[in-house]
Every structure is written in C-alpha cells, then in structure tokens.
Amino acid sequence: MSPTARSAGGNFPSPLTTFVGRRRESTATKRLLAQSRLVTLTGVGGVGKTRLALQVAGDLRRDFRDGAWLAELAELHDPELVPDAVAAVFGLHDHATTPPMELLVEYLAGRELLLVLDNCEHLVHAAAKLVDTVLRECPGVRILATSREALGVGGEAVVRVPPLPVPDPDSPPSLEALPRYESVTLFVDRARAAYPDFVVTESNRAVIARICHRLDGLPLPIELAAARVRVLSLDQILERLTDRFRLLTAGSRVAPSRQQTLRLSVDWSYDLCTPDEQQLWTRLSVFSGGFELDAVEGLCAEAVGSDRAVDLVASLVDKSILTIEKTDSVVRYGMLETLRDYGRERLDEAGETDRCRRLHRDWFLGLAERAEGEWISPRQVEWIARLTRETANLRDALEYCAAGAREGATGIRLANAQFPLWFCRGMLGEGRRWFSRMFAASDEEPGAARIAALCAASQLAGMQQDFAAGADLVARATRLADVLGDPVVAALAVQATGRQALYRGDLGVAMELLSRAVGPLREASNPQWSIWALQALGLAAGMAGDIASAQACHEEVLGVTEARGESEYRARAMYLLSLTLWRRGDRARAAELFVEALQLTRLVDDHFAGAGCLESLAWGEAASRRGERAAILSGAAEAMRQTMGVPPVLIPTMLGYHEECRRLCRSILGDRGFEVAFAKGATLEFPEAVEFALGRGEGVGIPRAEMEAPTAPMRIVVPTGEPPALTRRERQVADLVARGLTNREIAETLVISQRTAEGHVERILSKLGFGSRTQIAAWVAEQRDEASS
Ligand SMILES: Nc1ncnc2c1ncn2[C@@H]1O[C@H](COP(=O)(O)OP(=O)(O)OP(=O)(O)O)[C@@H](O)[C@H]1O
Ligand SMILES: [Mg+2]
Numbered sequence: 001m002s003p004t005a006r007s008a009g010g011n012f013p014s015p016l017t018t019f020v021g022r023r024r025e026s027t028a029t030k031r032l033l034a035q036s037r038l039v040t041l042t043g044v045g046g047v048g049k050t051r052l053a054l055q056v057a058g059d060l061r062r063d064f065r066d067g068a069w070l071a072e073l074a075e076l077h078d079p080e081l082v083p084d085a086v087a088a089v090f091g092l093h094d095h096a097t098t099p100p101m102e103l104l105v106e107y108l109a110g111r112e113l114l115l116v117l118d119n120c121e122h123l124v125h126a127a128a129k130l131v132d133t134v135l136r137e138c139p140g141v142r143i144l145a146t147s148r149e150a151l152g153v154g155g156e157a158v159v160r161v162p163p164l165p166v167p168d169p170d171s172p173p174s175l176e177a178l179p180r181y182e183s184v185t186l187f188v189d190r191a192r193a194a195y196p197d198f199v200v201t202e203s204n205r206a207v208i209a210r211i212c213h214r215l216d217g218l219p220l221p222i223e224l225a226a227a228r229v230r231v232l233s234l235d236q237i238l239e240r241l242t243d244r245f246r247l248l249t250a251g252s253r254v255a256p257s258r259q260q261t262l263r264l265s266v267d268w269s270y271d272l273c274t275p276d277e278q279q280l281w282t283r284l285s286v287f288s289g290g291f292e293l294d295a296v297e298g299l300c301a302e303a304v305g306s307d308r309a310v311d312l313v314a315s316l317v318d319k320s321i322l323t324i325e326k327t328d329s330v331v332r333y334g335m336l337e338t339l340r341d342y343g344r345e346r347l348d349e350a351g352e353t354d355r356c357r358r359l360h361r362d363w364f365l366g367l368a369e370r371a372e373g374e375w376i377s378p379r380q381v382e383w384i385a386r387l388t389r390e391t392a393n394l395r396d397a398l399e400y401c402a403a404g405a406r407e408g409a410t411g412i413r414l415a416n417a418q419f420p421l422w423f424c425r426g427m428l429g430e431g432r433r434w435f436s437r438m439f440a441a442s443d444e445e446p447g448a449a450r451i452a453a454l455c456a457a458s459q460l461a462g463m464q465q466d467f468a469a470g471a472d473l474v475a476r477a478t479r480l481a482d483v484l485g486d487p488v489v490a491a492l493a494v495q496a497t498g499r500q501a502l503y504r505g506d507l508g509v510a511m512e513l514l515s516r517a518v519g520p521l522r523e524a525s526n527p528q529w530s531i532w533a534l535q536a537l538g539l540a541a542g543m544a545g546d547i548a549s550a551q552a553c554h555e556e557v558l559g560v561t562e563a564r565g566e567s568e569y570r571a572r573a574m575y576l577l578s579l580t581l582w583r584r585g586d587r588a589r590a591a592e593l594f595v596e597a598l599q600l601t602r603l604v605d606d607h608f609a610g611a612g613c614l615e616s617l618a619w620g621e622a623a624s625r626r627g628e629r630a631a632i633l634s635g636a637a638e639a640m641r642q643t644m645g646v647p648p649v650l651i652p653t654m655l656g657y658h659e660e661c662r663r664l665c666r667s668i669l670g671d672r673g674f675e676v677a678f679a680k681g682a683t684l685e686f687p688e689a690v691e692f693a694l695g696r697g698e699g700v701g702i703p704r705a706e707m708e709a710p711t712a713p714m715r716i717v718v719p720t721g722e723p724p725a726l727t728r729r730e731r732q733v734a735d736l737v738a739r740g741l742t743n744r745e746i747a748e749t750l751v752i753s754q755r756t757a758e759g760h761v762e763r764i765l766s767k768l769g770f771g772s773r774t775q776i777a778a779w780v781a782e783q784r785d786e787a788s789s
Contacts, residue, residue, distance in 0.1 A: 011069055011089060012058055016324070018189055019055055021164060021182030022048070029056045029159050033114075033142055036157040037135050040120075040145040043161035045338035046220025046262055049146035050118050052161055057116045057144060064142075066113040074119035074337050075289035075392035077399065079126035084430055086117070086130060088391075091607070092643055093426035100429065101130070105137045107643060112140035119337055120147035128153050163217035172209035175202060183212040186219055190226035194318065198229055207234040214241050220338055221265030227320040228272065241268060266342050269319065276304050278346075280312045281321055285343025286356045289392025290325065290334040298363035299356065332389070357400050364390065364397040365410065368417035375420050376527045378565030381604060387421050394418060398434050401441065408442025412453045419456040420528065424568045426608055426644055428460045432469075435460070444476065446483040454480070455496035459532070462503035470500045488529075491520035495533040502540045510540040511549075531557055531569050535576065542580050550580045571600035575609045579616065579654070591620045595694065602690045610686055611640040615658065617693050622661040627668030628677045629692075630661060635681025636689035668768075670778035726764060733760040737773050738780035 029052070032039045041049040054070070061068035071086045083101040087093070092103045108115075115134070120127035128151040131143055135155065145151055150158045164183035167173050178184050178200065187208060191198045200208060211234065215221040225237055232240075241264075270278060283300050284291065293310060300309050313333060316322040323334045335343065347353050367390065371383040387394065394414075401411025415434045422431030435457035444450070458473035474497045481493040498513030514537035521530040538553030554577035561570035578593035594616045601610035618633035666674045684692060726734060736746045747757040764776060 012054065012061070013070070013325070016326075017193070019051065020186045020189065022052055022055065025052055025159065025161060026056055026059070029144070030060065032157040032159065033060070033144065036155060037141070038131060038143045038145065038151070038153055038156045040147055040150050040156055040158050041161050042147055042150055042158055044218070044262060045148060045341070046218055046336065047161050047163055048219045049161050051219070053116050053118060053144050053146045057114055060114055064113045065140075066111040068114040068116065070116045070118060072118045072289075073123055073127065076123065077288070077396065079123045081395070081430070082123055082126040082130050086115070090643075093428070101133065103643070105133060108134060108138035108141050110140070111138070113142075115141055115143045117143060117145040120145050120151060121149055124149060124151060127151060164212075164219060164222075166213045166217040167209040169206075169210040169213040172206040175200065175205055178205055178209070181209075181212065183215075183217040183219075183222055184208055187212055187222050187226045190223050190320070191229045194227050195230045204234050207238050211238050211241065214238065215265055216261040218262055218265070220336060221262060223320045224265055224269040227318060230318075240272075241265070262338065266339065269321065270342070270346070273316075273319065273321070276308065277312055277316055277319075277321075279303055280309070281316060281339075282343045282346040282350065282352070283356055284316075284322070284333075284335060285340045285347060286353075286360045286396075287335075287393060288396050289390075290332040291393065292330065292332055292389075295363055295367075295393075296333075298366070299359050330389070357396075360393070361397040361400045361407075361410070361414075364393055365414050365417070368394065368414055372417040372420060372526075376531070376561065376564050376566045376569070380566050380568060384421065384424070384568070384604060387418065388425075398438075402434070402437040403441075408438050408440070409449070411438035411441060412449050414438075416449060416453050416456060419453075420568075422460065423456075424604070424606060428464050432457060432460045432464070444480070446480040448484070448486065448489050451477050451480050451484065451489050451493060455492050458496045459499055462500050465503065467500065467504055470503065474500055487520050488524045491517045491533075492524070492529055495521060495529070495536070498533070498540075499536045502536050507540050507544040511537065511544060511546075514540060527560060527564070528569075531560065535569070535572065538573075538576055538580075542576065542583065547580055547584050551577065551584075554580060567600055568604045568606060571597055571604060571606055572609045574600060575612050575616075579612075582616065582619070582657070587620065587623070591617070594620070598690055598693055602687065605686070607640050607644060607686055610690070611637045611644075614640070614689055614693055615661075618665075619657045619661045622664040622668075625664070625668055627665045627674070631665045631669060631674050631677035632681035632684075633689070633693060634661060634665065635678035636684045636686075636692070637681075638678075639682035639684075640686060640689075667779050668775070670772065670775040673772075673775065726768075730760055730764050733757065734764050734776055734780050737761060737764070738777040740777075 029039055029041065033056075041053055043049050057068040057070070069089055071089045073082065073085060076082065076085050083099070083104060087100040087104045087107075090104070090107055092100065092107055098106075117127055117131070124147060127145065127147070131145065131151060132153050134141055134143065135153070150156060164186060165181050166183045167178065167181045172178075173181070179188075188198070188200055211225055212222060215225060225241070228237055270281065273281060280296075280300055280303075283303065284296065286299070287295070293313065296309050296313055300312075304312060313322065317324050317333070321335065321339055323336065325332045325334060344353070347356060368387065371387055374380070374383060398411060398414055398418075401407040401414055411434075415431070415438050418434075419431065422428065435453055438453065439457075442450070454473045454477035458470045458477065461467075461470040461473060474493065477493040477496055481490040484490070494513050495517035498510050498517060501507075501510035501513060514533055517533045518530060518537060521533045524530060534553045534557050538550045538557070541547075541553065542550035554573045557569060557573035558577065561567075561573065574593055574597035578590045578597060581587075581590035581593065594613050598610065598613035598617065601607075601613060614633050615637035618630045618637065621627075621633060622630035662674075665677075669677060681689070732750065733746060736749060741749065743757045743761060744754050746761075747754040750757070761773070761776075765772075768776070768779060
C-alpha cells in the first residue's frame with residue numbers, strides 16, 4: 001500500500017477472500033479496546049491475528065473520529081525505521097529537523113483514531129517503545145497490535161488468538177451441523193475458490209472433519225490444504241498429512257504442538273510443489289512488501305526462464321503460497337509472513353541467500369536508475385508511484401549495500417538514484433541516513449557518483465538546517481571535484497555550496513556561486529543538475545529583491561520541464577514564479593499561476609509546494625475580502641506544513657503577505673469567525689483543500705451559526721480593493737456597536753431615530769463587508785490597537 005494513501009477515515013485494504021467466524025474473539029477484542037488503550041493479538045504464525053485485527057478495525061473505524069489506520073511492520077527490518085514507517089502511514093515526512101517520532105506524536109496528539117500495528121514480533125522492542133510514547137503523549141489514540149509475542153508495555157491487554165474450532169474426528173458431525181465449525185467453513189470456502197464444483201456431501205464430510213482436525217484448526221494450513229483440492233482428492237490430502245504427522249510423532253503419544261503442525265503443513269505444501277515452484281518460492285522470499293511481475297523475471301529468469309516465471313507465479317497463487325493484490329493499474333504479489341520465513345530458511349540452507357539478495361539489489365538498482373533517467377519526463381508521476389510502492393524492497397537493497405563488504409560504491413549509486421524521490425517527498429532524514437551509511441561503507445575517492453552523492457546529502461542537510469553537516473559535505477565534494485577536474489561535476493559542487501549559502505540566508509554569496517554554476521550545469525547529462533541550480537538561484541534572487549533574475553530562472557526551469565513533460569520541478573517552478581509575480585505586483589497573473597501550480601502539486605502529491613500555493617491563494621482571497629475562503633485556505637496550508645514539520649513561513653520575504661492575510665481575515669470575520677474557519681481548513685486533507693481552492697469544495701463552508709450570532713444575516717460581499725472609509729457618524733455608531741449597545745440604545749445615545757440608527761449599522765456592515773455586529777466590534781478594537789501602536 002502506498003505510504004501516502006490517505007483518506008479521511010483510514011487506509012484499510014479490502015481483503016479479497018471471505019472472513020470466517022471469530023465472533024467471540026472479535027467481541028472480546030472490542031471490549032478490551034474500550035477499556036485498555038493497547039490490545040495485542042498474539043498467537044502462533046498463521047493463526048489469523050492479522051486477519052482478525054483488520055476485521056475488528058474495519059468494524060470500529062467509524063467509532064473513531066479520525067478513523068482506523070494500518071501500519072504494516074512485517075516488511076521492515078531496521079528497528080530504527082519503525083517511527084518513520086508509522087509516520088509515513090499518515091503522510092508525515094521528516095521535512096525539517098524534527099525527528100519522525102516527534103512529528104508523529106505531534107500529529108497524533110490531537111486526534112482520535114485506532115492504529116493497527118501489524119506483525120510486531122521481529123521488532124518487539126522498537127514497537128514497544130513507539131507504543132509507549134504514543135500512549136503517553138496522544139490521549140485519543142488506541143492501538144491494536146498483532147505479534148507472535150506480547151509487547152510488554154504497561155497497560156497492555158493481550159488476546160491470545162486460538163485456532164478455529166474443529167470437529168471431533170472420531171464422531172464427525174452431521175452435514176447440517178458441520179458449518180458450525182469455523183475451520184470447516186474456512187476449508188470449504190477456500191476449496192470452492194480453488195475448484196468451484198467442490199461440494200460437501202454425506203460421503204466426504206468425515207474426511208473434511210479429519211483434515212481440519214489434523215491441521216489443528218490453523219487457518220493458514222487449512223488454506224494451503226484446501227488449495228490442493230483441484231489436483232488431489234480429499235483422501236489423498238488427509239493421507240499425506242497423516243503420514244507426515246506419524247513420522248513426526250513416531251513412537252510417542254504426544255500430539256504435535258501447533259508450531260509443529262504449522263511447520264508440517266508448510267513443509268507439506270512445499271514438497272507438493274514442483275522443483276521449479278519450490279525454487280521460485282524460496283527466491284521470492286527475498287522480496288519485502290510485495291513485488292510485481294517484472295521483478296520476478298529479473299530475479300528468477302536465469303533460474304527458470306522468464307516465460308516460465310509468469311506461469312509459476314500463477315500456480316503459486318493457485319496454491320495459496322502467494323497472495324495477490326490488484327489495484328486499478330497494478331497487480332502486486334505478496335507472501336504471508338510464515339511462508340516467507342520458511343522460504344528464507346530454505347534459501348539459507350541452499351546457501352543462496354547472498355546471491356539472491358545481490359540479484360534483488362541489482363534489479364532494484366536498475367529500477368531506481370531507470371527512474372532517475374526518466375525523472376524529467378512524462379513518466380515521472382508513474383515512477384514516483386512505483387518507487388513508493390517499492391519502498392520496502394529499496395530499503396532492503398540499500399541495507400544490503402550498507403552492510404555488505406565492498407558494496408558501498410554501489411550503494412552510492414542506489415542512493416543517488418533515489419535522491420529525487422527523497423527530495424520531492426521530503427524524506428530528508430531517511431535520505432541523509434542512507435547517504436552517510438554509504439559514505440562510511442566506501443572510500444572517499446574522486447568519482448562523479450560520490451561527488452554527486454555528497455552534494456545531494458548536503459542539500460538534504462541544508463533543508464534540515466543542519467549547516468555544520470552541510471558545510472562538511474560540500475567541502476568534501478569540492479575537494480574531490482578539484483582532484484577529478486571535470487568542469488560539470490565541479491559546477492555541481494559549486495551549486496551545492498551556493499545552496500548552503502541560500503539555506504543560511506547568505507543571499508549575496510548564494511547568488512554569486514549559483515550563477516557561476518548554472519552555465520556549466522546546462523551541459524550536464526542529468527537535466528536535474530541545472531534545474532537545482534536555477535531553482536536555488538531564482539529563490540535567492542527573489543529573496544534579495546532581484547525580481548527580474550528570479551523570473552528568468554523560474555521561466556527557464558518551466559521551459560525545460562514543460563518541453564519534457566515533467567511535473568514535479570515544474571510545479572515548484574510555477575509556484576516560485578507566481579510568488580515572484582505576486583511580489584512584482586502582477587497579482588492577477590500570479591493568482592492564475594497559483595491555481596495552475598496547485599493542480600500540478602496535487603498531481604505529484606507534493607505537499608510542500610502545495611501548501612505554499614494554498615497559502616498564496618489565501619492572500620488573494622483576503623485581498624478580495626473573501627475572508628472565509630482565505631481563512632480556510634490558510635488553515636489548510638498551515639496544517640500541511642505542521643505535518644511536514646516546516647515553519648508556517650519558509651521564505652522570510654513572504655512573512656509580510658502572510659501576516660497581512662491573517663490581519664485582513666480577522667478584520668473581515670472577527671476573531672472567532674477567523675478561528676472557526678481556520679480550524680475548519682486545518683481538518684482538510686490535501687485533495688479536499690485543492691478541491692476547495694478550485695471552488696469545487698463548496699460543502700466545506702462553515703455553517704453560519706458557528707461563525708456569528710444567530711441573528712446576523714450573511715451578506716454577499718462584492719470584492720473590492722480597500723474598504724471604503726466610514727463617515728464620522730458611522731464611526732460613532734460603530735464604536736457604540738462595539739460597546740455592545742442595541743440599535744435602540746444607539747438611537748437614544750446619539751439622539752436620532754431608531755430607524756436611522758439601523759440604517760447606519762446596515763451601511764457599516766455593507767461597507768466593511770461584514771455579516772455581524774461582532775465583526776464590527778472586532779474591527780473597532782483592531783483599529784484602536786493600530787492607532788495606539
Ligand atoms: N477468520 C478467518 N477467516 C478467513 N480467513 C482467515 C481467517 N483467519 C485467518 N485467515 C487466513 O489465514 C491466513 C493466515 O492468517 P493471518 O495472516 O491473519 O495470520 P497471522 O496470525 O497474522 O500470521 P503471522 O504470524 O504469520 O503474521 C491468511 O491467508 C488469512 O486470510
Ligand atoms: Mg500477521
């Protein structure tokens with residue numbers, strides 16, 4: 001599942017197979033979740049912990065204001081990445097200096113939701129630490145964990161998930177009574193899925209009962225056995241299972257443990273596979289977080305041939321060894337934990353682990369480098385989606401490079417190829433960690449890849465305001481570039497140094513270095529190099545007030561990216577260009593561009609520039625006195641920035657517009673009206689905020705009652721420039737309104753008729769574009785504050 005697949009209410013996959021029984025366990029889990037904020041489902045592999053957790057969470061999601069969310073930890077191997085993985089579920093990235101755990105806590109602190117942490121057993125310690133912090137800091141969050149062992153956190157309630165009930169094999173129940181046994185229901189259901197003509201009859205009911213009993217009611221073994229009904233008769237299935245159990249328990253009367261049953265049934269399924277299928281099963285176990293067909297071919301073609309690989313995958317799906325997950329445009333395969341562990345064991349026994357992990361790494365290196373090569377092209381959006389789906393595999397490949405002997409140099413290539421994604425997705429902290437591990441795992445030699453990596457890492461450090469690290473990295477890059485003597489690579493190092501100056505706010509130095517770098521970088525084979533330089537230069541020039549140069553830079557980037565059908569950098573260039581136009585006073589054109597840029601940021605899911613566009617659109621709305629829209633957009637922008645851990649105003653010269661916008665909103669809506677609208681905006685997800693900004697999210701408006709006194713009618717305000725000044729009399733009336741006087745009291749005080757007083761109030765409201773007396777009061781107070789300051 002895409003880590004950024006967010007929608008209000010949660011991120012649950014819809015299972016492709018039916019759910020059976022578990023009423024008792026489900027009720028118990030729900031009851032415990034009401035009392036205890038942490039419930040852990042434990043039990044042997046394949047007993048159905050994950051499936052039960054998903055079912056319970058699906059039932060409960062509507063009881064939580066912010067829904068239910070699934071974080072799958074099975075594919076994660078590095079305990080340090082647990083907070084990142086969970087944060088990513090909510091679309092949180094470590095854009096700034098804030099560590100992911102802090103971002104997560106901050107995000108969850110005000111929310112009410114159910115968090116499902118699936119398959120914690122291999123990371124129990126790290127998971128427990130996260131759970132402990134979340135429970136302490138985020139009072140509205142409840143956690144449902146699945147793990148083969150308990151987490152051992154204070155307040156944890158544990159539900160041991162038992163196998164499904166099985167019938168007595170010696171006196172099998174009648175045909176009518178059979179469906180009472182959930183293990184039987186599961187078997188029959190899965191058998192029918194494999195072989196639609198399968199039916200339970202008087203003559204096979206006893207065998208089915210015995211198979212389910214033999215398999216201890218464990219769902220995974222039952223599924224594996226049932227998947228065989230197409231090729232084996234029920235008697236054959238039972239017979240073969242029984243032989244194995246006899247072998248296992250030879251001589252003793254002790255029944256096999258569940259662990260053994262599981263092992264046996266997996267062994268049994270393995271032995272029933274053809275040698276090619278077995279080989280594929282073990283090899284496919286090196287994937288993490290699923291895989292797609294092209295990767296299978298890459299990993300197994302030399303072993304089984306690429307045409308065969310497709311057929312073999314299909315037959316492993318038939319045998320329930322692989323699961324299949326289809327979305328609109330992609331088919332991904334996965335393997336249940338237990339089966340993958342088994343495959344990995346076999347791979348180890350065959351002494352093939354290292355070779356397969358290397359093949360896996362090579363294939364994903366190729367994938368990432370293809371993505372890098374086509375980043376500035378119409379395929380960029382597709383690549384972003386693909387790399388995001390492959391996060392777990394790419395992490396494994398990186399880990400292989402970081403930990404392997406003499407693999408660091410390849411690791412640097414792999415990290416470089418992923419840099420565009422880290423950069424555009426704001427995965428700054430994770431990117432930095434990988435780069436520094438690769439630097440440690442390889443020699444500091446003057447090569448283009450290493451210099452590019454040092455520059456990339458400095459860019460990430462600078463964005464996180466870690467200037468010491470940034471300076472060290474660019475110094476090293478410069479030193480190596482001097483030795484290498486390639487003018488384009490040298491210019492890249494100059495670009496990186498210029499960027500550091502920009503991040504530090506040293507605009508003069510930044511502009512000097514960046515303009516020096518641009519020329520040679522235009523010749524680089526990687527078009528991103530000149531884009532980085534131009535974008536940084538445009539930003540520096542804009543901040544320094546050199547609007548013309550800024551505009552020229554952004555337009556050049558727009559030209560390059562548009563011609564090549566790219567989206568991500570184009571969105572940013574368009575955003576930066578519209579900021580520049582705004583500053584130059586060309587507001588109408590700027591506003592149009594903000595809208596266009598916003599749509600692009602939505603397309604590439606760039607929250608960083610997206611938030612910027614929303615905020616800038618709010619300035620325009622406020623200037624046109626559409627206070628409510630402005631406040632909602634500001635709220636949405638600020639919430640998104642908070643999620644990313646970046647400050648509300650990133651570019652200091654924009655602070656004035658930001659503050660002016662807030663001030664205008666408050667004067668139009670009154671303080672309370674502003675707060676309500678702003679808070680409403682903060683609840684919008686990015687796509688909703690975009691819809692709203694484009695004028696399609698009309699449902700988002702604030703119920704009037706929340707905004708002002710119930711008696712105040714809302715006026716339709718025609719946007720104007722500055723509000724017209726009040727006459728002296730109207731000013732007097734406004735002051736009295738602010739003091740809380742009614743129209744009759746105003747009339748008495750000013751010795752005018754009540755009708756006249758009403759007329760004055762009406763005119764004040766319409767001149768200021770207000771809808772309520774409260775807003776007039778707020779405006780008066782503000783005027784007073786301004787006069788006295
Ligand atoms: N109640 C159920 N109804 C239908 N299918 C089930 C049920 N329980 C388990 N299964 C199926 O059995 C298989 C194993 O279940 P699941 O993955 O939930 O086990 P698990 O306990 O989480 O295992 P692991 O410890 O390996 O993660 C899955 O294919 C799942 O869909
Ligand atoms: Mg599980």
